[in-house]
Amino acid sequence: MMPDETEAPLLRISALTKRFGGFTALDNVSVDIRPGERFGLIGPNGSGKTTLINCISGAFRTEAGTVVFRDEDITRLPPHLRTRRGIARSFQIPRPFKSMTVAENLMVALDFAAVTDEHVSAAQRRDTMMSILTRMGLASKADVSATKLSQVELRKMELARAMATHPKFLISDEAMAGLSSSEVDEVLDLLMSLADQDITIIMIEHIMQAVMRFSQRMMCLDAGRIIAIGTPSEVMANQRVQEAYLGT
């Protein structure tokens, strides 16, 4: 189902600018993400994709522009408060809590991010955690140390930990980089199943088949600017996108 275009955006980025010293990593970027959308973010290396999601998740402070999430200006909020409002992310290079087991990694999210008014017992949280792990195909690894996981398991654990924060909006930063093609399909199916549960997802990816298959709408960044936005086929057909990727 395509999201309704007349609906208010879930996330509205307006005129966002981020500089590192004299280098402008994001230049006046504006985009709306609609509720329930599967959104693909592409662009050559160094084009500002990860910078953009760092600005959305709060890891970076921006020089100008605003980020509005569910009608609330979150531009100045620290990352943990954005997480509590429903923005979750995975990292390009997995960042597990290494001294913990897979289950404990998820418990951090359940303890801190998924806070609700009603009291949730330890047993209930354990159930929630196990159901997320089961969905991610990690149930058998619950009590394994995070350092003992394979690459694809680490990627899944990152997504599982993000899911445990009870997000409305999930940012997947190259969750498939370095995986075999069957593993890519596995992770892609996972993300698809999450999108079916009313979670809006931004996917950053270099694997074109994956991001084309996943996205309802795509955006291409180059040198900190949006050079194309539209349906996957429109974006791929765009002259400037082809130039940016082929370097001509």
Add this chain to the structure above:
Amino acid sequence: MSRNSLLFWIGATLFLVATLVMTQVIGNEYPFFACYVILQFIVLAVAWSILGGYAGYVNFGTSAFFGIGVYTAVFLFKAAGAPLAVQIAVAAAIGAFLGFALGLLTLRMQGIFFSIATIALTIIIETTVTNWRFVGGAAGIQMQRPPVMAPFHSYVQMLFFVQALLVVLAIAISRYIQNSWMGRGLQALKDDELAAECTGVPTLRLKLLACVVSGALMCAAGAPAAMYLQYADPSSAFNLNYSVTVLAMSLIGGTAHWAGPVVGAILLGATQQLLTVTISSEVNVLVLGVMLVLFVVVAPEGIIGLIRRVRRNRKEGAG
């Protein structure tokens, strides 16, 4: 209450009863004099570990907090003749405040920068106290102990018991933090601060909390020291040796569990007391250094880490 908690509190009560009985049956003052130092180091090491161990922020400012504790007691005693309990309580309050201020100033820095900032703090505070005439300045100040309260026969015995109370308090707090959501949050931010923040952990607030609790306990541990020595001077109250010794005790014991610094402080503290009596106090520092190097090489996660590793191997071997 869980079985573990029950055992813990039974142990703590037994410990306090034992210390109280000791003060009633042992007439010689020396054991109390020696054990007081060990107890004091347990409090300091446990307090250090709350920030340095759980959160992974290596604090070299132990001597600053300790010294502030000493001089809070000196000031209160000289200015108002305040009783010991008040000295300790006020020292803890000042330590909490100082921890909060230090945290606000420095906790945005990470790794080595934070550690250097805490050393700088020690030097600034020591210089200030050295130039403060009212509490004796650089020459130090003599303290006259007030009469001892019943049921104790001597002031050192009383200080020994008071420090034992502080030990139980410090361990109970540290244990509570470790087992609560705070402990999990601190462990997460120690592993990866950005990932923790993005998983909903309020990292700055948790670090501040750890700094406040740690600072309060360190100052409280320092407060009775003036009466213990009946003398205080800046260069011994703010001696960097406290920072180094406490750090060594925590690392040698292991920082992943509240029991680590306790084990480390007892082991190193007892060794130091033995060496002071049998050889000389200078050898202390040498032994400290050798032990630290030895543990860093052989058991980087301390005695607690070593025990866990042995247990795990045995379990895997059996399975």
